[in-house]
Amino acid sequence: MRSISLALRLWMPLMLLLGSAQAFAQDDTDGLLPVTEAYKLSTDTSTPGVLKLHWTIAPDYYLYRGRMKFKGGDGITIGTATLPDGEKHHDEYLGDVETYHHGVDASIPYTVATGTTRLTLSVQYQGCHEVEPKICYPPHTEKLDLPLPAGAPIAATDAPAATAPTLGSALNRFGGKTDAGAAPGMDSAPLPPEQAFRFEALARKPDELLLRWTMPKDYYLYRDQTVLHVKNADGVKLEPHWPAGVVKGDPHFGTTTVFFGQVELPVTVSGDLGGRKSLDLEASFQGCQDGGLCYPLMTRALTVDLSGGAVATGTPTDGPAPEQPPARDTLDVSLWSALLLALGGGLVLNLMPCVLPVLSIKAIGLIEGGESPARRRSHALMYTAGVLVSFIALGLIIISLKQAWGSQMQNPLVVSVLALVMLAVALSMSGVVQFGTSLGNTGSALANRSGPAGDFFTGVLAVVVASPCTAPFMGTALAYALAAPTLNALLVFLMLGIGLALPFLAVGYVPALARLLPRPGAWMETLKQVLAFPMYLAAVWLAWVLAHQRGADAVGLLLVAAVLLAMTLWWFERSRSRGAVSRALVVVLLLLAIAPVYTLAKLPAPSHTEPATDGVVAFTPAKLEELRKAGTPVFVDMTADWCITCKANEHTVLDTDAFRAQLKQAGAVYMKGDWTNEDPAITAFLDQYHTPGVPLYVVFPKNGGPGRKLPTVLTGSLVEQALVEASK
Incomplete structure (x- = not known):
């Protein structure tokens, strides 16, 4: 039973990353219920202007109060949901939380725009199974499409959104508590493994290696689940010297040591190298998104130049290698x-x-x-x-x-x-x-x-x-x-x-x-x-x-x-x-x-986004991969509001009719990533191209080849040439 639980825990995030329609596959022998049976959701629209929700929670399951989110559909404006206090306890991943057992009711006030005929709503929730096999479901969203009851209140056309903050409310919060946010790392979908855990190595000396794992914020690496192996070099042994990490309680591994952000691991090489100039290294390791899901065991292979200086990047051995920047972007600089x-x-x-x-x-x-x-x-x-x-x-x-x-x-x-x-x-x-x-x-x-x-x-x-x-x-x-x-x-x-x-x-x-x-x-x-x-x-x-x-x-x-x-x-x-x-x-x-x-400093980032600019696609790794698989050239622009160089490039090149005409002629998509606030996906993309900050401009060709990194200061002719080459 424990092995089944561990297998489920390891494969759940992989299913999520591959976009599976199911949260995870069920096995009749493991005793776990599908998410909609573990948490049965029913609705009551009998009161105009108030949607009542009820979850019937199966025995040995619970729901997180702080993981419930509600979003109105077209023509529906919702207010703040009313939820009862939950059972307070300290969660090993999420900290102090409130949970519900057996059942819970929620009331959501709403107004409708003129002409709206259906009550549509997105309801997101997340819970866990608290006995063996102990496992947490991914966040689950149900789309509600209900008949609109008679007498539903009509929203005033000039009224602000019910959740819009005001300066007065902010001034009233001097010294006050901010709303408890969601657990770190759980509001964003997990990154692809090669972006969540970047693995590199270099040789300080022929008998001394330095291995480096780099993770975005809220991701961590297990120390004791890491195994190093030298290929095709009998008698050569590796002795890692781990630095101090963070001691963490884990439901499967018990008390273990993990590393956040970045960890550098010195490794001593012993044995007869036989005059080798390089060493083929294979590393297996595992990590998690803090408060979220764990990745399956990953294996990366790389070749380390024992003469020193060159940085080698690990590539997966069990699937296609992640796209690497062209050779001219490596760090082979004296x-x-x-x-x-x-x-x-x-x-x-x-x-x-x-x-x-x-x-x-x-x-x-x-x-x-x-x-x-x-x-x-x-x-x-x-x-x-x-x-x-x-x-x-x-x-x-x-x-x-x-x-x-x-x-x-x-x-x-x-x-x-x-x-x-x-x-x-x-x-x-x-x-x-x-x-x-x-x-x-x-x-x-x-x-x-x-x-x-x-x-x-x-x-x-x-x-x-x-x-x-x-x-x-x-x-x-x-x-x-x-x-x-x-x-x-x-x-x-x-x-x-x-x-x-x-x-x-x-x-x-x-x-x-x-x-x-x-x-x-x-x-x-x-x-x-x-x-x-x-x-x-x-x-x-x-x-x-x-x-x-x-x-x-x-x-x-x-x-x-x-x-x-x-x-x-x-x-x-x-x-x-x-x-x-x-x-x-x-x-x-x-x-x-x-x-x-x-x-x-304690105010949350605005929940709304800028109105979409015509012809500009917001950057996400998934969307970039989708466009590349479709054979579409992509011009990626990583920018930030505080970056003066970025704004200068936009004024002189990117916000011009000439650039838009060049995109149209090349059949290319203009994809923009905003790094004004912290964004782990953009940080991982910058790291992939060895770029210490914004701006970063990368042009991906339609033939699926590696992206071309452009200089930080753009000219119209330089961009035109890059787009022409990408369209061939």
Whole structure:
């Protein structure tokens, strides 16, 4: 019986991934009921405007309260469902949950649009069998199509949706609890195995390998279910040295160790290699979607180059290999090449539009630094130190967490804080407030350009604002950094910092360049105030990004925080000559300004999506595979609202009549993935093409060949050529 249960657990996700119409195959000997018999759903429409649902739950089965979802059909607008409290307990996967046994009732208010004749609704639920064989069903959706009762309430044409949030409701949630969300990983369909568990290997030395598994958020790998095997090399043994993982209770494996995100496994090779230049390695492993379903045992094979440097990617041995990027996209780049590319990328960052506000700060620093050679050098050195320290810190974070370049802009808290920092600096440049020179006052250090601390934190701000822009020449260097040993990766990030700081450093140390600077004078204060306006525009841009991430309510809260911050700075300036009470009020106002930011960070992402643009298909791995199997050329565009390079490419190339005509002529589909918010499927796609961030453009030909990765900065002729080749 236990073996049957384990087999079902292993094969359930595979059935789901293959799009089986059944949740899983039933065996009369296992005692499990079909999902619709385990949870019998009945309806009652006798009360106009209220749909009543009842589940009859079979013995030894239960339903999750938090996994119930309801969606109205055409012409049906539903309100918040009323459900009773469930039995509270701690689930090993989902944490604190509420469940129902035996039966449960739900009431759903609804209104109908004029002309609607049927009451249609989608009802999703999920439950488990709590005795042997212990197994959870995949989320199950039933489509209800019921006669519309007489007297059903008609929706007002100008009324907002019943579930639409308001700014007032968001303001009322200051410090309050947010609605409990679904368990991590369970709202999205499981990714294909090759995207959920990316397997790579390289040789540090002939007798030392480094294996790497990379998983999207909310996926994990079992340590003790991993087996390594060398093919066609008798006498050669592998000794893995596992790092510490996360101890997790598992219904089948008991207390076991798992790894989230990414795990790097050093492996010692012993035995006679006989002068081999490569090693054929086979790895079998298993993992799960946290709170969701487990994958069957996977086996990947790869050939490791023992001379070192090349990264090998594992391919399945029990099915067709996943599509790999063309050879020119691999990470076969020397350290010196990566360093030169990083230096060039850092230099180009000085010209990127997203760095415009920092250019304003640097321009003022250059002018004020012209007082004397010693002062110029001091400005240059401290600014450079701020840039380099920030790049090293950012590099350590990215390497340790394996986050993509610029992905910090997916966090609405980071975006809102940056917007307020830009506003504070702009108000200082406009003369509203004058900060002191104390290093302990972070806000002062960011805005004051007269001391070493101010120069240092100006460099820090330059890196924070510049990082979301993936400039030309940076992609290969950053991809190398994410795959290389830690020391080499840090050297790449250090060289990026040198490139960004080099123009400022050159002016500080080369007298000939310094003599080109204008002489200081009264006009400098006017210029300083004029250059505050790009800072205001940067704050507006960040507010626009936040609107796409968390909706209008978040922007409203940010505006409240901005007003409170302006009030704080205004009173800070007035309190200089006043007593301790006035200075204490500054702290109170600052805390009030922080409160809206704390609240907006907890807002859920908008449930609605942008209206579909004519001729644009939203990216999903399944849709891409469907188009490719049909022999359709596909132009994939991975973008984000906070990516300035992406927006520039859209304005000059992708949102033009010429591009649309090229698509039509090639018979191609334009597929777009929005990475403004975190999306595991897009992250996996970026990782597949060794791309550290957006934009990413890949053109897939109609003959089923590998996709062609385009440069990050597009031209019309380049895109036209790629589409012509894809249509052949």
